[in-house]
Amino acid sequence: MKRIAVFASGTGSNFQAIVDAVKESRLHAQIALLVCDKPGAAVINKANEAKVDTFVFSPKQYASKVEFEQEIVNQLHSHEVDYIVLAGYMRLIGPTLLEAFSNKIINIHPSLLPAFPGIDAVGQAVRAGVKVTGVTIHYVDEGMDTGPIIAQRAVELVDTDALEDVEQKIHEVEHVFYPETLEKLLQE
Template identity: 65%
Template sequence: MKRIAIFASGSGTNFQAIVDAVKKGDIQAEVALLVCDRPHAKVIERAIREHVPVFVFNPKQYETKQQFEREILQQLQQKEIDLVVLAGYMRLIGPTLLQAYPNRIVNIHPSLLPAFPGKDAIGQAYRYGVKVTGVTVHYVDEGMDTGPIIAQRALYIDDGEPLESVERRIHEIEHVLYPQVIQQLLTEKGSTKNEKTSNY
């Protein structure tokens, strides 16, 4: 069975959606590791409750990104991880991990990339006044939300719709789309096939 590592920094709603999809059989894999860079993040509580092993680190205790990514890599190798899934992980991935897992690190972003990369993408799009936004799943490279797009799903913003409603609907899309894409990637040969698709 394929083995997934999830990287997260916050509350862990996408982490939970992935774990739930595994339980239902929608993702045929094991969530074998949570990697978290914030020792007090709520996602850690979720992982403990779901009996998922946790590697927590404080980046401030390392001199360089390379140092803590080497420790993360050791954890991934020990767990024999096939696919790395970023789910609200608020750090750029460096060469140490990218070279070890080429085309096997993916991320979900709450906008239709390349529009509105970076933090607060939903707020960015909302304040800009766009009528269509959405969710993107993409391969990870060294840039900020710049890797090749795997799948996207659009969301139309209603006139006068409050930001909270848009956020809720974006998250609902994320929790459906991400498990679907993860399952497809895991069933592709070696989990490394790199092609753009939007058939979701």
């Protein structure tokens, strides 16, 4: 069984969806570690409730990105992690992690990439007035949301959808689609 580390910075709704999928045997993986760059983030409580080890750090406590990424690599190796799964981790992954886990870092993004990369993808889609947006799961490379696409799922919008409605539709898809896609990927 593959061992994964989930990286998250916020509330942890995708982290919880992954925990639930493992618990319900829809995802055959072991969550070995939560990595969080925001002490006090709600995802930490979710990890504690799920009895998942955590590595919580503040980037400001390190002299450089290389230094904190090397500490993360050390944590990942000590937890025998096979894959990194990003779930709302709001940092670009740097060369230290990319080299240590080449083609083993997966991200979920709330748009149909290459449309609307970066932050506030849902807001970008709403402001652009698109009729279809969606969710992309992709490998991470050195760019922002530029890695090879693994899978995508469309989400149709209607004219009456407010930003909050679109966010809810996206989350509903993410919470099912991410575990499904991870299951396929990790069983290959």
